[in-house]
Amino acid sequence: MFVKEKSVTTLNKKMDFPVLNTTMRGNRLVYLDNAATTQKPTSVLEAMNHFLTKENGTVNRGVYYLSQEATKKCDDSRKSLKTFLNAKSEKEIIFVKGTTEAINLVAYSYGELMKPGDEILITELEHHANIVPWQQLCLRRGCILKVAPITDDGHLDINAYKKLLSEKTKLVSFCHISNSIGTINPARELVKLAKEVGAKVLIDGAQAVSHLKVDVQDLDCDFYAFSGHKCFGPTGVGVLYGREDLLEKMPPFMTGGDMIETVSFQSSSFAELPRKFEAGTPAIVEIIGLGEAVKYMNTLDYKEIQNYEQKLLEAAQEKLNELDITLIGPTHTKAAIVSFVMNAVHAHDVGTVLDMEGVAVRVGHHCTQPLMKRYNVSSTIRASFCFYNDMEDVDALINGLKKVKEFLG
Amino acid sequence: MFVKEKSVTTLNKKMDFPVLNTTMRGNRLVYLDNAATTQKPTSVLEAMNHFLTKENGTVNRGVYYLSQEATKKCDDSRKSLKTFLNAKSEKEIIFVKGTTEAINLVAYSYGELMKPGDEILITELEHHANIVPWQQLCLRRGCILKVAPITDDGHLDINAYKKLLSEKTKLVSFCHISNSIGTINPARELVKLAKEVGAKVLIDGAQAVSHLKVDVQDLDCDFYAFSGHKCFGPTGVGVLYGREDLLEKMPPFMTGGDMIETVSFQSSSFAELPRKFEAGTPAIVEIIGLGEAVKYMNTLDYKEIQNYEQKLLEAAQEKLNELDITLIGPTHTKAAIVSFVMNAVHAHDVGTVLDMEGVAVRVGHHCTQPLMKRYNVSSTIRASFCFYNDMEDVDALINGLKKVKEFLG
Amino acid sequence: MDNARLKNMYQEMILEHNKSPRNFGPLDCHTHYGHGKNPLCGDDYEFFLDIKDDVIESIGFTGDGCAISKSSASMLTTMVKGKQIGESRKLSETFLDFILNEGSNESLGKLKIFEGVKQFPVRVKCATLSWRALEQALLNTKHIASTEA
Amino acid sequence: MDNARLKNMYQEMILEHNKSPRNFGPLDCHTHYGHGKNPLCGDDYEFFLDIKDDVIESIGFTGDGCAISKSSASMLTTMVKGKQIGESRKLSETFLDFILNEGSNESLGKLKIFEGVKQFPVRVKCATLSWRALEQALLNTKHIASTEA
Numbered sequence A, B: 001m002f003v004k005e006k007s008v009t010t011l012n013k014k015m016d017f018p019v020l021n022t023t024m025r026g027n028r029l030v031y032l033d034n035a036a037t038t039q040k041p042t043s044v045l046e047a048m049n050h051f052l053t054k055e056n057g058t059v060n061r062g063v064y065y066l067s068q069e070a071t072k073k074c075d076d077s078r079k080s081l082k083t084f085l086n087a088k089s090e091k092e093i094i095f096v097k098g099t100t101e102a103i104n105l106v107a108y109s110y111g112e113l114m115k116p117g118d119e120i121l122i123t124e125l126e127h128h129a130n131i132v133p134w135q136q137l138c139l140r141r142g143c144i145l146k147v148a149p150i151t152d153d154g155h156l157d158i159n160a161y162k163k164l165l166s167e168k169t170k171l172v173s174f175c176h177i178s179n180s181i182g183t184i185n186p187a188r189e190l191v192k193l194a195k196e197v198g199a200k201v202l203i204d205g206a207q208a209v210s211h212l213k214v215d216v217q218d219l220d221c222d223f224y225a226f227s228g229h230k231c232f233g234p235t236g237v238g239v240l241y242g243r244e245d246l247l248e249k250m251p252p253f254m255t256g257g258d259m260i261e262t263v264s265f266q267s268s269s270f271a272e273l274p275r276k277f278e279a280g281t282p283a284i285v286e287i288i289g290l291g292e293a294v295k296y297m298n299t300l301d302y303k304e305i306q307n308y309e310q311k312l313l314e315a316a317q318e319k320l321n322e323l324d325i326t327l328i329g330p331t332h333t334k335a336a337i338v339s340f341v342m343n344a345v346h347a348h349d350v351g352t353v354l355d356m357e358g359v360a361v362r363v364g365h366h367c368t369q370p371l372m373k374r375y376n377v378s379s380t381i382r383a384s385f386c387f388y389n390d391m392e393d394v395d396a397l398i399n400g401l402k403k404v405k406e407f408l409g
Numbered sequence C, D: 001m002d003n004a005r006l007k008n009m010y011q012e013m014i015l016e017h018n019k020s021p022r023n024f025g026p027l028d029c030h031t032h033y034g035h036g037k038n039p040l041c042g043d044d045y046e047f048f049l050d051i052k053d054d055v056i057e058s059i060g061f062t063g064d065g066c067a068i069s070k071s072s073a074s075m076l077t078t079m080v081k082g083k084q085i086g087e088s089r090k091l092s093e094t095f096l097d098f099i100l101n102e103g104s105n106e107s108l109g110k111l112k113i114f115e116g117v118k119q120f121p122v123r124v125k126c127a128t129l130s131w132r133a134l135e136q137a138l139l140n141t142k143h144i145a146s147t148e149a
Ligand SMILES: Cc1ncc(COP(=O)(O)O)c(C=O)c1O
Pocket: A257, A279, A280, A281, A282, B035, B036, B098, B099, B100, B101, B127, B129, B130, B175, B177, B178, B179, B204, B206, B207, B227, B367
């Protein structure tokens, strides 16, 4: 017990992340917008820089050294991701631009297999990226979008979810963790219920990969989507995991070089997985960077991290409750993300004052307008923690908020 | 005259590009696969590295310093690109993943405005990225794909092109420069002819931006597409220029965060240009890198570069003609790209032997299978030059080919 | 840190208007209407104008947003009430030129206190939002249904 | 540079088979067919087998590709001609294991000369392509239309 406590309170990874060691407005930077994008460890930056300065070349078709190396590194990255997610095969790992492209890919491609009247079920917690592509699909193909509500305490209403499932439900898509209020969905249970009516399931894992160990076979989902930049990798790259048999059945999304087998002006045939879904020159250096980020994550003990982050969360919630604020969303079974409004001070003003203290939080609707509406707020202040944050960061947030009160209260 | 000659033969930019100063298999690297991807100058690498180690944050919604800076840098990059392409407005600059996504975006989005029987005209020179998306569009919407042939010497057959244009032609799409054989298309003339029948025109500029000055207003095209990694920027980013009034009429392609105005579960309304077409977290560091690449290109004198590259091309062609090879494609009005087959030696074997000499060329179909078929070859050896190559590189290629002959001839 | 810059933006008068906005609430009857909205941060205001013989006889606004946008909306209403359309347009132009460019603050009266916002580039649009909505309302020549209808 | 590595891959015998491939051309009559294709570099070969009583009586191939793939195809035909299906399969397995992994080269006879290819990882698939096609052909139990039909 003592040992565990110790390791929990001494977890300190700030040194791995150069940005966290910069000063901001004369203070040390307190970065609490990790749900928007995470910082990148030195190892990722070095891998990218090494490639660009020493080895830059394109992939797949080159017989020369640079191209062989680039190809090998991208292949290695795919292998790492396969292992990281516990996918069955590398064919199930599709490199995309980010979560948004991943969901659009499924909406366009799997969408082609859907029929008028088919239902898609999402939840009230979703990010716009997990709402709008389905609305557009419904417009294109005459499908129907259903929304499972949440309870006041920010958890999915499982009974309502069950009732909305029927044999008409062809696809269920929900976030693993809510970016806006931190709710951790009972993903396995939700998948199981969806499978009982024969629906396919996509999990929007944008927020989950940095906080918990993801195992797609254990989750038993059909698709899993996330962005590199939210899990210590670069922008411009993300992953769509898809079950091989499903991906096989789906038509390609974008088309062009690298994803074809043969092209004639009459018709074209498409390459094997995963290339079928990866048209054009891939985001080579970004894929290499993401591969390195996976290596970094593999050094983490997720249990330890979860313990640690929960400590930060508890401390933050406790101290926030002493201020003149209202917490939005759940108080348990949530990731280290707190969303709140300050009574009588608008979120935008809070953000500006905190910025002056070197504290970076997100204010706004967090791309979850329907959820904001559900709580009858137009915006919240969101502090999202990562394992590299510490109690000093929590204190800096609290002190900043006191200052807001002073100025604007 | 003398002065010009001098400047032409002394142009030396190798020092700006770290990769070009590495050794390869014990020799200096001779990088002649610039049509696949270009190397990146130090300034681009430093801008990216600086951002990632000192300033990394997300764009658009943050009121805190890092996010403001990131937003400003991405805005600046868009401004630079507007000026660089001479677009009328920044709203016309859409950041995408690369040329392939740019063309797919137009095929999906502009494609929604097309009707059964509408014709799309491309040319025999096209890269798969400018063929397959149109085939797929034709399948989706019952349109008809027409292909303008080339003459034996690798130039577009203008008469045939004219004949294929009619009031049924709704969209014309051609490459500015052929990646496979270097042909420079008479883009302005082709646009003018297309406009006479009321067709919209997309130019695939993937190969052009690094070789010549592009002015979209002068070209009078409706869309212009290119990839950052082929013009000294990073992978994972590219640009679609689109005429504002057309973009306004087009429905969004991918949907999600950042591209919406309001979202409810009933419906969503979309943001103003250019955001309407930029769903999700953009490729922030890549956009910043591309902006820096534009700055680098702005320091170049394109006239001088063209002169210089033509000298390299002439020398290469002359010396190649002394060997037992057959040049494929045009001998004039072409960029510094030579495509050839070696009599009695397969391209793949040539590539391997050249690699052992530290000479990087591309062998294969260059994602232009129909063009290969036109010339009745399954693959060619392609050496594509950039202004940072020099006569020594030409000699290294020729010596390498002599060695191939020795080994395998 | 940087208290001075913050104080400079959050002037007493701004905070006071934010707490007690003037002309808050819709008009029973209006001839012109403008809507200002910043989807990114959620600022959202509606303006109702009653214009007679080229003069803004009455003006009211509803909506919500940050201190800068709300005080800007409130002060706008106090500044243009009773003014002619032309005068109001001129004021709007001068204000926007002052905030967005290096325009002079002469003739802006108490609107000068928004000077401090210029040091916070991301907040500038909070100060300009309601003026944009006013311009839109003044362009709007056709009568808008009164809220009673 | 690296002449030794190149010479090691482009062995005399390989170059000779590349120049004068054995059993080149289709069979008038065949019972089994395999197609090997590498779209990335354009290697493309078709194999025609005439199998009677479990023995490959006759084999021919057509197509084009690099020196490694062509000599591999040519030598394959000389090696399996007259062999039983089981023996051929075994040979194929041994060869692939030798090229792809660290498998022994015993019992490979002259196929050992492909050893040098292992130093060129991107060329390995050139050496294995025709063996993959053979495996496919041998799986193919149903009769394929003869080229005369
Ligand atoms: C003419 C042409 N068009 C399109 C492309 C596709 O570009 P990307 O692979 O960067 O999307 C390329 C390059 O591969 C090209 O050369």
